[in-house]
Amino acid sequence: MWRWCTVLVHLCLLHDFSDALQSFVREPSDQYVREGQTVVLPCQVSEPVGQVQWTRDEFGLGVIRDLPSYPRYQMIGDDHEGIYSLEVQRATLEDDAVFQCQVGSAAGQQGIRSRDARLTILVPPEPPRVIQGDQVTTAAGLEVRLQCESRGGRPPAEIEWYRGDGAILENGTSTESALMADGKRSVVRSTLVLTAAPAHQDTTVTCRAHNAALTRPQTAAVRYRWFVNGEPLPGQTDSSTTLRAVGRHLDNASVLCQVTNAAGTGSGATQINVLCE
Known part of the structure:
Protein backbone atom coordinates (compact mmCIF):
# COMPACT_ATOMS: atom_id res chain seq x y z
CA MET A 1 0.00 0.00 0.00
CA TRP A 2 2.70 2.48 0.87
CA ARG A 3 4.60 1.63 -2.27
CA TRP A 4 1.49 2.35 -4.43
CA CYS A 5 0.85 5.72 -2.80
CA THR A 6 4.47 6.71 -3.24
CA VAL A 7 4.31 5.97 -6.96
CA LEU A 8 1.13 8.01 -7.32
CA VAL A 9 2.66 11.06 -5.66
CA HIS A 10 5.73 10.78 -7.86
CA LEU A 11 3.64 10.68 -11.00
CA CYS A 12 1.66 13.74 -9.91
CA LEU A 13 4.85 15.73 -9.39
CA LEU A 14 6.14 14.81 -12.82
CA HIS A 15 2.83 15.80 -14.36
CA ASP A 16 2.84 19.23 -12.69
CA PHE A 17 6.44 19.91 -13.85
CA SER A 18 5.74 19.05 -17.46
CA ASP A 19 2.87 21.53 -17.55
CA ALA A 20 5.17 24.51 -16.77
CA LEU A 21 5.08 26.89 -19.76
CA GLN A 22 8.04 28.82 -21.11
CA VAL A 123 25.29 59.97 -34.55
CA PRO A 124 27.15 63.28 -34.06
CA PRO A 125 26.90 65.68 -36.99
CA GLU A 126 29.88 66.97 -38.92
CA PRO A 127 31.20 70.36 -37.73
CA PRO A 128 28.84 73.10 -38.93
CA ARG A 129 29.87 75.50 -41.67
CA VAL A 130 28.66 78.92 -42.73
CA ILE A 131 27.89 78.50 -46.43
CA GLN A 132 28.78 82.09 -47.30
CA GLY A 133 32.25 81.64 -45.77
CA ASP A 134 34.03 83.04 -42.72
CA GLN A 135 34.08 86.41 -44.44
CA VAL A 136 30.93 87.83 -45.99
CA THR A 137 30.62 90.99 -48.06
CA THR A 138 28.34 93.71 -46.72
CA ALA A 139 28.13 97.39 -45.87
CA ALA A 140 26.66 99.33 -42.99
CA GLY A 141 22.87 99.41 -43.10
CA LEU A 142 22.56 96.58 -45.59
CA GLU A 143 20.78 93.27 -44.99
CA VAL A 144 23.06 90.28 -44.35
CA ARG A 145 21.90 86.73 -45.07
CA LEU A 146 23.93 83.94 -43.46
CA GLN A 147 23.29 80.20 -43.75
CA CYS A 148 24.72 77.56 -41.41
CA GLU A 149 24.66 73.89 -42.42
CA SER A 150 25.05 70.83 -40.18
CA ARG A 151 25.30 67.43 -41.91
CA GLY A 152 25.04 63.80 -40.81
CA GLY A 153 23.45 64.07 -37.37
CA ARG A 154 20.96 61.59 -35.89
CA PRO A 155 18.80 63.06 -34.49
CA PRO A 156 18.93 66.21 -36.63
CA ALA A 157 21.15 68.89 -35.14
CA GLU A 158 19.63 71.95 -33.49
CA ILE A 159 21.22 75.17 -34.74
CA GLU A 160 21.41 78.49 -32.89
CA TRP A 161 23.06 81.82 -33.70
CA TYR A 162 24.97 83.97 -31.19
CA ARG A 163 26.66 87.35 -31.12
CA GLY A 164 30.21 87.56 -29.85
CA ASP A 165 28.97 88.74 -26.44
CA GLY A 166 27.00 85.47 -26.07
CA ALA A 167 23.54 86.93 -26.77
CA ILE A 168 21.38 84.60 -28.82
CA LEU A 169 20.06 85.89 -32.16
CA GLU A 170 16.47 84.65 -32.50
CA ASN A 171 14.81 87.19 -34.78
CA GLY A 172 15.22 86.64 -38.48
CA THR A 173 16.09 82.93 -38.23
CA SER A 174 14.53 79.96 -40.00
CA THR A 175 15.49 76.27 -40.18
CA GLU A 176 14.88 73.43 -42.64
CA SER A 177 15.85 69.76 -42.39
CA ALA A 178 16.06 66.85 -44.85
CA LEU A 179 17.02 63.17 -44.60
CA MET A 180 20.22 61.98 -46.24
CA ALA A 181 20.34 59.03 -48.67
CA ASP A 182 20.61 56.47 -45.83
CA GLY A 183 17.19 57.55 -44.54
CA LYS A 184 18.50 57.97 -40.99
CA ARG A 185 20.89 60.94 -40.80
CA SER A 186 19.86 64.51 -41.61
CA VAL A 187 21.09 67.72 -43.16
CA VAL A 188 19.94 70.84 -41.28
CA ARG A 189 20.29 74.36 -42.65
CA SER A 190 19.57 77.47 -40.60
CA THR A 191 19.26 80.93 -42.16
CA LEU A 192 19.93 84.17 -40.29
CA VAL A 193 18.87 87.50 -41.80
CA LEU A 194 20.10 90.62 -40.03
CA THR A 195 20.77 94.26 -40.77
CA ALA A 196 24.05 95.81 -39.67
CA ALA A 197 23.27 97.79 -36.52
CA PRO A 198 25.03 99.23 -33.43
CA ALA A 199 24.03 96.14 -31.45
CA HIS A 200 26.51 94.12 -33.54
CA GLN A 201 29.44 96.39 -32.71
CA ASP A 202 32.75 94.61 -31.91
CA THR A 203 31.28 91.11 -32.11
CA THR A 204 31.49 87.96 -34.19
CA VAL A 205 28.46 85.97 -35.33
CA THR A 206 28.60 82.30 -34.31
CA CYS A 207 26.59 79.34 -35.55
CA ARG A 208 26.26 76.59 -32.91
CA ALA A 209 25.04 73.02 -33.67
CA HIS A 210 24.16 70.34 -31.14
CA ASN A 211 22.41 66.96 -30.91
CA ALA A 212 22.06 64.15 -28.38
CA ALA A 213 25.21 62.39 -29.66
CA LEU A 214 27.45 65.35 -28.72
CA THR A 215 28.77 66.15 -25.27
CA ARG A 216 29.34 69.78 -26.26
CA PRO A 217 28.09 71.96 -29.15
CA GLN A 218 30.08 72.48 -32.34
CA THR A 219 30.55 76.02 -33.63
CA ALA A 220 31.41 78.00 -36.74
CA ALA A 221 32.08 81.74 -36.55
CA VAL A 222 31.84 84.63 -38.98
CA ARG A 223 34.18 87.61 -38.48
CA TYR A 224 34.10 91.04 -40.08
CA ARG A 225 36.91 93.44 -41.12
CA TRP A 226 36.32 97.02 -42.24
CA PHE A 227 38.40 99.17 -44.59
CA VAL A 228 38.22 102.85 -45.64
CA ASN A 229 40.03 103.60 -48.90
CA GLY A 230 41.91 100.36 -48.49
CA GLU A 231 43.09 101.06 -44.95
CA PRO A 232 41.85 98.70 -42.18
CA LEU A 233 39.87 100.10 -39.27
CA PRO A 234 41.53 98.75 -36.08
CA GLY A 235 39.25 96.85 -33.71
CA GLN A 236 36.28 96.79 -36.11
CA THR A 237 35.24 93.12 -36.30
CA ASP A 238 31.44 93.08 -36.24
CA SER A 239 28.73 93.41 -38.88
CA SER A 240 28.52 97.20 -38.59
CA THR A 241 30.99 99.99 -38.07
CA THR A 242 30.92 103.60 -36.93
CA LEU A 243 33.03 106.30 -38.56
CA ARG A 244 33.98 109.15 -36.22
CA ALA A 245 35.29 112.64 -36.99
CA VAL A 246 33.93 112.54 -40.53
CA GLY A 247 35.20 115.41 -42.66
CA ARG A 248 35.70 116.43 -46.30
CA HIS A 249 38.65 114.03 -46.50
CA LEU A 250 36.17 111.13 -46.48
CA ASP A 251 33.97 112.50 -49.28
CA ASN A 252 33.55 109.73 -51.89
CA ALA A 253 35.58 107.38 -49.70
CA SER A 254 35.18 103.65 -50.27
CA VAL A 255 34.01 101.67 -47.23
CA LEU A 256 34.58 97.93 -47.57
CA CYS A 257 33.51 95.06 -45.32
CA GLN A 258 35.33 91.73 -45.48
CA VAL A 259 34.05 88.54 -43.84
CA THR A 260 35.97 85.27 -43.48
CA ASN A 261 35.30 81.70 -42.40
CA ALA A 262 36.67 78.23 -43.17
CA ALA A 263 35.01 78.20 -46.59
CA GLY A 264 36.73 81.34 -47.84
CA THR A 265 36.64 85.15 -47.94
CA GLY A 266 34.23 87.66 -49.43
CA SER A 267 33.95 91.44 -49.45
CA GLY A 268 31.76 94.31 -50.56
CA ALA A 269 32.05 98.07 -50.69
CA THR A 270 30.04 101.26 -50.79
CA GLN A 271 30.88 104.93 -51.11
CA ILE A 272 30.04 107.67 -48.63
CA ASN A 273 29.17 111.27 -49.43
CA VAL A 274 30.05 113.97 -46.94
CA LEU A 275 27.74 116.98 -46.92
CA CYS A 276 29.23 120.09 -45.36
CA GLU A 277 27.59 123.50 -44.83
Whole structure:
Protein backbone atom coordinates (compact mmCIF):
# COMPACT_ATOMS: atom_id res chain seq x y z
CA MET A 1 0.00 0.00 0.00
CA TRP A 2 2.70 2.48 0.87
CA ARG A 3 4.60 1.63 -2.27
CA TRP A 4 1.49 2.35 -4.43
CA CYS A 5 0.85 5.72 -2.80
CA THR A 6 4.47 6.71 -3.24
CA VAL A 7 4.31 5.97 -6.96
CA LEU A 8 1.13 8.01 -7.32
CA VAL A 9 2.66 11.06 -5.66
CA HIS A 10 5.73 10.78 -7.86
CA LEU A 11 3.64 10.68 -11.00
CA CYS A 12 1.66 13.74 -9.91
CA LEU A 13 4.85 15.73 -9.39
CA LEU A 14 6.14 14.81 -12.82
CA HIS A 15 2.83 15.80 -14.36
CA ASP A 16 2.84 19.23 -12.69
CA PHE A 17 6.44 19.91 -13.85
CA SER A 18 5.74 19.05 -17.46
CA ASP A 19 2.87 21.53 -17.55
CA ALA A 20 5.17 24.51 -16.77
CA LEU A 21 5.08 26.89 -19.76
CA GLN A 22 8.04 28.82 -21.11
CA SER A 23 7.56 32.52 -20.56
CA PHE A 24 9.55 35.75 -20.39
CA VAL A 25 10.94 36.92 -17.07
CA ARG A 26 12.50 39.99 -18.69
CA GLU A 27 11.99 41.47 -22.14
CA PRO A 28 13.96 44.09 -24.09
CA SER A 29 12.79 47.69 -24.39
CA ASP A 30 13.61 50.66 -26.62
CA GLN A 31 17.12 52.03 -26.11
CA TYR A 32 19.31 54.87 -27.38
CA VAL A 33 23.07 54.48 -27.74
CA ARG A 34 25.81 56.68 -29.20
CA GLU A 35 27.61 55.42 -32.28
CA GLY A 36 30.62 53.32 -31.28
CA GLN A 37 29.31 52.35 -27.83
CA THR A 38 28.20 48.92 -26.57
CA VAL A 39 24.60 48.18 -25.61
CA VAL A 40 22.85 45.12 -24.11
CA LEU A 41 19.24 44.21 -24.90
CA PRO A 42 17.96 42.02 -22.01
CA CYS A 43 16.10 38.74 -22.42
CA GLN A 44 15.41 36.17 -19.68
CA VAL A 45 13.17 33.13 -20.14
CA SER A 46 11.52 30.93 -17.51
CA GLU A 47 11.40 27.17 -18.26
CA PRO A 48 12.72 27.44 -21.85
CA VAL A 49 12.25 24.29 -23.93
CA GLY A 50 12.63 25.75 -27.44
CA GLN A 51 15.72 27.31 -29.03
CA VAL A 52 16.28 31.00 -28.34
CA GLN A 53 17.23 33.47 -31.03
CA TRP A 54 17.11 37.19 -31.73
CA THR A 55 15.77 38.90 -34.82
CA ARG A 56 16.79 42.24 -36.30
CA ASP A 57 14.08 43.82 -38.43
CA GLU A 58 12.40 40.35 -38.45
CA PHE A 59 15.54 38.57 -39.73
CA GLY A 60 16.87 35.75 -37.53
CA LEU A 61 20.43 36.16 -36.23
CA GLY A 62 20.99 32.50 -35.23
CA VAL A 63 20.71 30.24 -32.17
CA ILE A 64 24.44 29.86 -31.32
CA ARG A 65 25.43 32.18 -28.50
CA ASP A 66 28.47 33.72 -30.22
CA LEU A 67 26.45 34.40 -33.44
CA PRO A 68 29.38 33.76 -35.83
CA SER A 69 27.73 35.55 -38.76
CA TYR A 70 27.62 38.78 -36.70
CA PRO A 71 31.06 39.49 -35.18
CA ARG A 72 29.80 42.43 -33.10
CA TYR A 73 26.84 40.48 -31.67
CA GLN A 74 26.63 37.76 -29.03
CA MET A 75 23.99 36.28 -26.72
CA ILE A 76 25.32 36.66 -23.19
CA GLY A 77 24.09 35.07 -19.96
CA ASP A 78 23.64 31.65 -18.39
CA ASP A 79 21.55 28.77 -19.75
CA HIS A 80 20.54 27.60 -16.24
CA GLU A 81 19.15 31.06 -15.45
CA GLY A 82 17.50 31.36 -18.87
CA ILE A 83 19.39 34.56 -19.74
CA TYR A 84 19.93 35.20 -23.46
CA SER A 85 20.58 38.95 -23.60
CA LEU A 86 21.90 40.39 -26.86
CA GLU A 87 25.12 42.40 -26.64
CA VAL A 88 25.83 44.77 -29.52
CA GLN A 89 29.41 46.03 -29.61
CA ARG A 90 30.68 49.20 -31.34
CA ALA A 91 27.20 50.21 -32.49
CA THR A 92 26.81 51.54 -36.03
CA LEU A 93 23.88 52.77 -38.12
CA GLU A 94 23.47 49.14 -39.27
CA ASP A 95 22.19 48.41 -35.74
CA ASP A 96 19.53 51.10 -35.92
CA ALA A 97 16.66 48.62 -36.13
CA VAL A 98 13.88 46.74 -34.32
CA PHE A 99 15.03 43.72 -32.28
CA GLN A 100 13.02 40.86 -30.79
CA CYS A 101 13.87 37.89 -28.55
CA GLN A 102 12.15 34.65 -29.62
CA VAL A 103 11.83 31.15 -28.14
CA GLY A 104 10.85 28.35 -30.53
CA SER A 105 8.17 25.73 -29.99
CA ALA A 106 9.12 22.32 -28.54
CA ALA A 107 7.74 19.48 -26.37
CA GLY A 108 4.19 20.40 -27.27
CA GLN A 109 4.60 24.06 -26.22
CA GLN A 110 4.05 27.05 -28.47
CA GLY A 111 6.85 29.45 -29.31
CA ILE A 112 6.88 32.89 -27.68
CA ARG A 113 8.09 36.31 -28.81
CA SER A 114 9.11 39.30 -26.75
CA ARG A 115 7.88 42.83 -27.33
CA ASP A 116 9.64 44.76 -30.09
CA ALA A 117 12.62 46.85 -28.95
CA ARG A 118 13.82 49.69 -31.17
CA LEU A 119 17.53 50.43 -30.92
CA THR A 120 18.23 54.01 -31.99
CA ILE A 121 21.83 54.92 -32.83
CA LEU A 122 22.80 58.52 -32.05
CA VAL A 123 25.29 59.97 -34.55
CA PRO A 124 27.15 63.28 -34.06
CA PRO A 125 26.90 65.68 -36.99
CA GLU A 126 29.88 66.97 -38.92
CA PRO A 127 31.20 70.36 -37.73
CA PRO A 128 28.84 73.10 -38.93
CA ARG A 129 29.87 75.50 -41.67
CA VAL A 130 28.66 78.92 -42.73
CA ILE A 131 27.89 78.50 -46.43
CA GLN A 132 28.78 82.09 -47.30
CA GLY A 133 32.25 81.64 -45.77
CA ASP A 134 34.03 83.04 -42.72
CA GLN A 135 34.08 86.41 -44.44
CA VAL A 136 30.93 87.83 -45.99
CA THR A 137 30.62 90.99 -48.06
CA THR A 138 28.34 93.71 -46.72
CA ALA A 139 28.13 97.39 -45.87
CA ALA A 140 26.66 99.33 -42.99
CA GLY A 141 22.87 99.41 -43.10
CA LEU A 142 22.56 96.58 -45.59
CA GLU A 143 20.78 93.27 -44.99
CA VAL A 144 23.06 90.28 -44.35
CA ARG A 145 21.90 86.73 -45.07
CA LEU A 146 23.93 83.94 -43.46
CA GLN A 147 23.29 80.20 -43.75
CA CYS A 148 24.72 77.56 -41.41
CA GLU A 149 24.66 73.89 -42.42
CA SER A 150 25.05 70.83 -40.18
CA ARG A 151 25.30 67.43 -41.91
CA GLY A 152 25.04 63.80 -40.81
CA GLY A 153 23.45 64.07 -37.37
CA ARG A 154 20.96 61.59 -35.89
CA PRO A 155 18.80 63.06 -34.49
CA PRO A 156 18.93 66.21 -36.63
CA ALA A 157 21.15 68.89 -35.14
CA GLU A 158 19.63 71.95 -33.49
CA ILE A 159 21.22 75.17 -34.74
CA GLU A 160 21.41 78.49 -32.89
CA TRP A 161 23.06 81.82 -33.70
CA TYR A 162 24.97 83.97 -31.19
CA ARG A 163 26.66 87.35 -31.12
CA GLY A 164 30.21 87.56 -29.85
CA ASP A 165 28.97 88.74 -26.44
CA GLY A 166 27.00 85.47 -26.07
CA ALA A 167 23.54 86.93 -26.77
CA ILE A 168 21.38 84.60 -28.82
CA LEU A 169 20.06 85.89 -32.16
CA GLU A 170 16.47 84.65 -32.50
CA ASN A 171 14.81 87.19 -34.78
CA GLY A 172 15.22 86.64 -38.48
CA THR A 173 16.09 82.93 -38.23
CA SER A 174 14.53 79.96 -40.00
CA THR A 175 15.49 76.27 -40.18
CA GLU A 176 14.88 73.43 -42.64
CA SER A 177 15.85 69.76 -42.39
CA ALA A 178 16.06 66.85 -44.85
CA LEU A 179 17.02 63.17 -44.60
CA MET A 180 20.22 61.98 -46.24
CA ALA A 181 20.34 59.03 -48.67
CA ASP A 182 20.61 56.47 -45.83
CA GLY A 183 17.19 57.55 -44.54
CA LYS A 184 18.50 57.97 -40.99
CA ARG A 185 20.89 60.94 -40.80
CA SER A 186 19.86 64.51 -41.61
CA VAL A 187 21.09 67.72 -43.16
CA VAL A 188 19.94 70.84 -41.28
CA ARG A 189 20.29 74.36 -42.65
CA SER A 190 19.57 77.47 -40.60
CA THR A 191 19.26 80.93 -42.16
CA LEU A 192 19.93 84.17 -40.29
CA VAL A 193 18.87 87.50 -41.80
CA LEU A 194 20.10 90.62 -40.03
CA THR A 195 20.77 94.26 -40.77
CA ALA A 196 24.05 95.81 -39.67
CA ALA A 197 23.27 97.79 -36.52
CA PRO A 198 25.03 99.23 -33.43
CA ALA A 199 24.03 96.14 -31.45
CA HIS A 200 26.51 94.12 -33.54
CA GLN A 201 29.44 96.39 -32.71
CA ASP A 202 32.75 94.61 -31.91
CA THR A 203 31.28 91.11 -32.11
CA THR A 204 31.49 87.96 -34.19
CA VAL A 205 28.46 85.97 -35.33
CA THR A 206 28.60 82.30 -34.31
CA CYS A 207 26.59 79.34 -35.55
CA ARG A 208 26.26 76.59 -32.91
CA ALA A 209 25.04 73.02 -33.67
CA HIS A 210 24.16 70.34 -31.14
CA ASN A 211 22.41 66.96 -30.91
CA ALA A 212 22.06 64.15 -28.38
CA ALA A 213 25.21 62.39 -29.66
CA LEU A 214 27.45 65.35 -28.72
CA THR A 215 28.77 66.15 -25.27
CA ARG A 216 29.34 69.78 -26.26
CA PRO A 217 28.09 71.96 -29.15
CA GLN A 218 30.08 72.48 -32.34
CA THR A 219 30.55 76.02 -33.63
CA ALA A 220 31.41 78.00 -36.74
CA ALA A 221 32.08 81.74 -36.55
CA VAL A 222 31.84 84.63 -38.98
CA ARG A 223 34.18 87.61 -38.48
CA TYR A 224 34.10 91.04 -40.08
CA ARG A 225 36.91 93.44 -41.12
CA TRP A 226 36.32 97.02 -42.24
CA PHE A 227 38.40 99.17 -44.59
CA VAL A 228 38.22 102.85 -45.64
CA ASN A 229 40.03 103.60 -48.90
CA GLY A 230 41.91 100.36 -48.49
CA GLU A 231 43.09 101.06 -44.95
CA PRO A 232 41.85 98.70 -42.18
CA LEU A 233 39.87 100.10 -39.27
CA PRO A 234 41.53 98.75 -36.08
CA GLY A 235 39.25 96.85 -33.71
CA GLN A 236 36.28 96.79 -36.11
CA THR A 237 35.24 93.12 -36.30
CA ASP A 238 31.44 93.08 -36.24
CA SER A 239 28.73 93.41 -38.88
CA SER A 240 28.52 97.20 -38.59
CA THR A 241 30.99 99.99 -38.07
CA THR A 242 30.92 103.60 -36.93
CA LEU A 243 33.03 106.30 -38.56
CA ARG A 244 33.98 109.15 -36.22
CA ALA A 245 35.29 112.64 -36.99
CA VAL A 246 33.93 112.54 -40.53
CA GLY A 247 35.20 115.41 -42.66
CA ARG A 248 35.70 116.43 -46.30
CA HIS A 249 38.65 114.03 -46.50
CA LEU A 250 36.17 111.13 -46.48
CA ASP A 251 33.97 112.50 -49.28
CA ASN A 252 33.55 109.73 -51.89
CA ALA A 253 35.58 107.38 -49.70
CA SER A 254 35.18 103.65 -50.27
CA VAL A 255 34.01 101.67 -47.23
CA LEU A 256 34.58 97.93 -47.57
CA CYS A 257 33.51 95.06 -45.32
CA GLN A 258 35.33 91.73 -45.48
CA VAL A 259 34.05 88.54 -43.84
CA THR A 260 35.97 85.27 -43.48
CA ASN A 261 35.30 81.70 -42.40
CA ALA A 262 36.67 78.23 -43.17
CA ALA A 263 35.01 78.20 -46.59
CA GLY A 264 36.73 81.34 -47.84
CA THR A 265 36.64 85.15 -47.94
CA GLY A 266 34.23 87.66 -49.43
CA SER A 267 33.95 91.44 -49.45
CA GLY A 268 31.76 94.31 -50.56
CA ALA A 269 32.05 98.07 -50.69
CA THR A 270 30.04 101.26 -50.79
CA GLN A 271 30.88 104.93 -51.11
CA ILE A 272 30.04 107.67 -48.63
CA ASN A 273 29.17 111.27 -49.43
CA VAL A 274 30.05 113.97 -46.94
CA LEU A 275 27.74 116.98 -46.92
CA CYS A 276 29.23 120.09 -45.36
CA GLU A 277 27.59 123.50 -44.83
